[in-house]
Amino acid sequence: MTRVVLVHGIAQQLKGPESIAEAWLPSLNDGLALSGSGTLPRPDVSVAFYGDLFRRPGHRGLGEPPLDASDVEPGLENDLLLSWWQAAADAEARVPGPDAPGRLRTPRIVQRALNALSHSAFFSGLAEGAMIGSARQVRRYFTEPEVQQAAGERLARAVTGETTVIVAHSLGSVVAYEALCAHPQWQDLTLITLGSPLAVRGLVFDRLRPTPHEGAARWPVPVKRWVNIADHGDAVALVKELAPSFGTRVQDLAVDNGAHAHDVRPYLTARETGLALAEALA
Incomplete structure (x- = not known):
């Protein structure tokens, strides 16, 4: 019995539905x-897992060389990294912003962005290749129809007649929104989005299916309640409030996730998330 469906975000390609649920x-x-409220047993929860769509095939020998700044593609990949950089600099004093003087050894703007992001809470400890890979997954989702379709199908298979809540994090909120719009026959669902980039215009919002009209996105028919939760320092959720773009029925809430602003775990442990989930399950 699947009462709650979880939809993960970027950089989960080396995991699986069971490890994410765990x-x-x-x-x-x-x-x-x-x-x-009471807790949920494992059988009540399922994971719409699509991370394997981004997993690279194995290679003989030493494998593929790691990604670096020269591999960043112009357009969405480049723009995402620069927007994350600006957001991280705005939220964290230790992250040098785009206006800070560049070092002689890192003249390229993308390299400067990667260097700065390595000091941010979200990307701390990640190699350049992992940061580039995160932006690449977003780009592939929006530019490769087969990836977009397959991710939506994974969610559709996870939703059952007993499902009442979809909890979606990061890019997973995009997958959830588009799948909900594509399945108007589903009924009475609560959508909880965590660290969502849905309202980021120019990068995400304008690429959604169905296409927004005159600056407003379509309300997903199966959703009776939508709670959006964002940390003020979350560099991925560049626009914290979804109501101006998706309608006043969206309830936007702010939380403090500490140093790990985009991490799904502090989002889930927040009382605001627990209350929204408890009310939906009740």
């Missing part, structure tokens, strides 16, 4: 407990 469920139950 990582998410304790945090989700912590949020429920903080809201004064």
Whole structure:
């Protein structure tokens, strides 16, 4: 019995539905407990896993060389990295902004962005290749129809007649929104989006299916309630409030995730998330 469907975000290609459920469920139950509600057993939860769509095939020998700044493609990949850089600099004093003087050894703007992001809370400890790979997954989702379609189909297979809540993080909120719009026959669902980039115009919002009209996106028919939760320092959720773009029925809430602003676990343990989930399950 699947009451809650979880939809992951970027950089999950080396995991699977069981490992994600194992990582998410304790945090989700912590949020429920903080809201004064009971916890969910594992059979009540399923994961719409699509990370393997981005996993590169194996190679003989030493494998493919790691990605570096020269591999960043112009357009969406480049623009995403620069927007994350600006957002991280705005939120964290330790991250040098685009206006800061560039070092002689890193004259290229993309390299400067990667260097700066390595000091941010979200990308701390990640290699350049991982940061580029994250932007590449977003680009591939929007430019490769087969990837976009397959991700939506994974979610559609996870939703059952008993499903009442979809919890979607990061790029997963885009997958969830588009799948909900594509399945108007689903009914009475609550959508909880965490660290969502849905309202980022020019990069995400304008690429959605169905296409927004006159600056407004279509309301997903199956959704009776939509709660959007964002940390003020989340560099991926560049636009924290979705209501201006998706309608006043969206309830936008702010949380403080500490140093790991985009990490799904503090989003799930937040009392606000627990309350939204508890009310939907009730």
